[in-house]
Amino acid sequence: MVTLQLVGSLRKELADSLSTCRVLVVGAGGIGCELLKNVVLTGFKNIEVIDLDIIDVSNLNRQFLFQKKHVGKSKAQVAKETVLQFCPTANITAYHDSIMNPDYNVEFFRNFMLVMNALDNRVARNHVNRMCLAADIPLIESGTAGYLGQVTVIKKGLTECYECQPKPTQKTFPGCTIRNTPSEPIHCIVWAKYLFNQLFGEEDADQEVSPDTADPESCVLWDGDIKRVSTKDWARSTGYDPVKLFNKLFKDDIQYLLTMDKLWKKRKAPLPLDWLEHQKLTCPQGVTGTGLKDQQVLGVAGYCQLFSRSVETLHFMLVDKGDGAELVWDKDDPPAMDFVTAAANLRMYIFSMNMKSRFDIKSMAGNIIPAIATTNAVIAGLIVLEALKILSGDVKQCRTIFLNKQPNPRKKLLVPCALDPPSANCYVCASKPEVTVKLNVHKTLVLALQDKILKEKFGMVAPDVQIEDGKGTILISSEEGETEANNCKFLSDFAIRNGSRLQVDDFLQDYTLLVNVIHCENLEKDVEFEVVGDAPDKAPTRSQEEGKNVANGNKDSSEPSTSSEGEQNWHFLIYNCNLAKIKQSSLTPTTTVTNGINKHTQCVQIREVRQ
Template identity: 90%
Template sequence: MVTLQLVGSLRKELADSLSTCRLLVVGAGGIGCELLKNVVLTGFKNIEVIDLDIIDVSNLNRQFLFQKKHVGKSKAQVAKESVLQFCPTANITAYHDSIMNPDYNVEFFRNFMLVMNALDNRAARNHVNRMCLAADIPLIESGTAGYLGQVTVIKKGLTECYECQPKPTQKTFPGCTIRNTPSEPIHCIVWAKYLFNQLFGEEDADQEVSPDTADPELSWNPADTETRATASDQDGDIKRVSTKAWARSTGYDPVKLFNKLFKDDIQYLLTMDKLWKKRKAPLPLDWPEHQKLTCPQGVTGMGLKDQRVFGVAGYCQLFSRSVETLHSMLADKGDGAEEWIWMGNCDDPPAMDFVTAAANLRMYIFSMNMKSRFDIKSMAGNIIPAIATTNAVIAGLIVLEALKILSGDVEQCRTGKFDSRNGELFSKLM
């Protein structure tokens, strides 16, 4: 282990600096777990770690300070306890809190000689960046995205800050595309996430899933009014009430929901004939027809279940089962139901089943190739799978940059980018 070798090879002055340095580690997740292990084995003694999250089962495959018995507990506190087991002489303080809490102000940051970021969101990174600049404390910023990782040092008056370079913004899609004319799988996945919120969470007017009659492509003629009214009357006796109100009126009947979402609403879209002059028209689904098929019909892909793509019948059945499960869970939540909202947490199996089934059924309707649960999970949560190897290498690079700073060689710090697919490391002077 590199860090074990470093402890015995550091010159006395640097070793003394490590033992007296007050260090703040922000984040105890994928990078943070590797980093905390590294810093104590390198010789850091006075460490404070802060993380808002609790441990989830999905963390256990790469955040090696945690075990199954720790699920549901504070990441920061358990990380502290785990590290102290193999380095009991370390002085570690853990905060189960958000670094953006006003208590962690400029004066708080001035207590440290060095700050290390192991965060996974931009808002917190921006905050720590500003606090370190205001306190004039060196910050080592890091991040990983699958096989790729990066480390950079931020020092006031010497380097660019975290916010100096523009960051890519999350892509958004027009509401009329989501509701009327999806052309890519991601459009159907976003629609399914919206539907989850409308049915089981907090309703949002900006996340409507019913056909959009205000689509700018339509430009209805007065003569079309009768056609639209007729379509509405034939829409399974569905009045234009909120999606959740209508679902409640049916007792969350899976078949009625299916018919509204994948048959009646699609038939309504077909009356908007101007949308389909240059596009392939959608194909309404019929529940009885697909129930005649067996679930394995059309299964493609090998390996784990999450990596397979099932036929329409399979997703019909998955949709029905997930609606029943979620309705039962919703009833159990009682008054707290309004707080249940899709927040990108794809580790709730019933919610992921629902989004997978609904998205795939809509893809089929609009003539797209359906996706595996694994693919939809990645896209639904805007997730790039975490790679333990990348986290470990990046955590090691953070410590190496810290040693340069404490040695007074901050000018020799580098911005490093690593690709764990081929072990390639690219670095340049700041």
């Protein structure tokens, strides 16, 4: 086989550097497939790629390294095997694993001259950002959402890191995650909205909810006949029987997922639900929360009953509209909202997540945006161009590049902007990271400090917390079982009060953060804590985990967005990235948020284009 490479077009010194340097590609999905192909054809020889996901049928329309025969196999491994056909002499190592595994520590990252991110979630992005800062290795970050894309370079001490600026609420998700391996409540909410359309609304093949129906060879009608059947047709055949629907969606489909054992080697396996078993429970036993009904969590039995009632109501509404009628999901329609609340919470329970109130679910539900294969290809090409600058020793020549949906007034789709310096207030890359947190020490549990503040808010993986009380009291230890007895105690039980200081270390990330505690008796309703002061509010909460964080393009042909319809119809055209050249009195700077990297690019808003 002929080896195809670009090295003849490069300077000899650069070509030699490509053949000897080691690079890490994180993610082998939408952008990752295009990127791996590009780095091999450019002349990179020593490549390592890591991805936890397996190939889903829905990936095949845009992740061109994969074929139907690869469904169910490791993305990283198959991507390696495919690109080796382009260049058999390349040395490629594939890891079917999570980049957040402690095995991939700072020493692991120091093995590389360059790291290229092609990720689809912010938690992993935050983690890789911190690992590259700790290892002092250049990182190229990227993301896409529909026709939008962005590439930027992160270099310790020279540029902003990924967490220097606030991020918008994440709004897009990989389709295979929604259907097969949800890990956040929002994944279950999106799945429930898809389910509503599949049962009562306009069917969309890209919003399939059953893991089996995505693969023609696995489509089984649940009476045993081998036959492809839509979710709506199956529901009609049962007369929209709530019990049969329940057992198919929450028992049979989950049991089918469990047969895909590769999914659960490094994930917690889901727990199927059975209708009869949960009828033995009573709703009040599971109710948690106080106040309005919308802010209560009913428990499994309660949501079983709500699911049944909402299915019956929606079926009646469908029949009442006549043959061929469809319902449209509306968060302000009580039966539709009941259905999504019940279905989402039952799925959360199955996948070991904390269930959410109706109020929370209503606020998180969103719209749909597409994923475009061409956008992934453009962004992957730009990543390689920035990589060549870094390997040439020209890091200062690197740029943040935005790919827009429409040309700007200079008829350019690609808009390069100079890299911004590190933020003095960043709680990740500052020389001495420090934050101030306002909370009620008498009501905040140690477990809440660990999970909600340190892990979810500040993106840590395995934090250790020591109280600066002159005794070095260990409040939280990453060693299993060492401080579990503290979890259900309040911070005040450890003499933590207004003005207390906590030293937090995450040894995996080689990251230390000083937390100043401000005690507050009267936080706003439903607010457990606040980050105050100059530190930007950057890290995502679990429930917000993927928004128009332009992800890695690793999505089905359509994906959810929580932006409103009005927001989606407005687009801003960027004219110039240097405000010094423009009279600031006549134009207003704007913050451009495109690819999951919220950048204060000093761009100028010229005009608004109504789509």
